[in-house]
Amino acid sequence: MTITQDFFINVIQAVDNNFSCHLMTSDRRLINIIRQLKDVRINDYYFDILLNTENKNTLIAHALAFNSEKHISYFEIFRDNHLVFISYDGFEKGVISSIIPLSEDFIARFVKTSMCEVVGKITITQSFLIDTLNLIEDEDVYCELQTSYDELIASIKQMDNAEVIDNYSAYFPLNKKNRKLLIDNVIQYYSEEYIHHFAIQKENTSLFTAHDGFEIGLISSRVSLSEEFVARFVNTLCSVILPSGEVSRFAEVKRR
16 A cells, blocks of 8 residues: 555545545546545536545545545545645645544654644634734734625724725734734634635735635745745645745745
């Protein structure tokens, strides 16, 4: 068994039957197997699969027989529509939330070997937003966002010097109080999932942008990135904007 097979199988076995996965592949053999599963929604090469016992066993058997995990370009696991695991490019690396109970064996095989990074008792998108906010603490930094989520808009209206337009677009300084209000709202309501557009700017220069509920982001190489941030989010949820303006998932980034 290869290490990527082992990783794929252990991740699937770690979750209960009420979890689902989003899977993207162009491998015709794997696609044909997925089309035969029950409780699956199909959209071209993208699949939304309920990870019940039967479906998990079928995916595991196919991975063992054909190394099919190597042909999965994008794989996410959700609990109650909240992102708790993500992997790209054939299960060579992943990020997992400790919402999923992790056995000592899983930790020894994949976490301690840096194949899988762990976020705390929150979802991956919550951690992505919170870690980004704590990473960028410069003075004179502003946030702008768009959301239709009432709870988040209500929290923003309590912020210092916040501007809210049509209960949809907001603009506010990222000071200590405002950062805390935003983080508290995200932890309580998973409100990052309802943010359609999010940006952090300094002197009209973009330091960070995110779209689609913080499942994808861009960060400037001007920002000093911690090794933990790089391990968790760069090459998974976050790409780096180089000084040339090019975007690279595999950029050499400045670390703290």
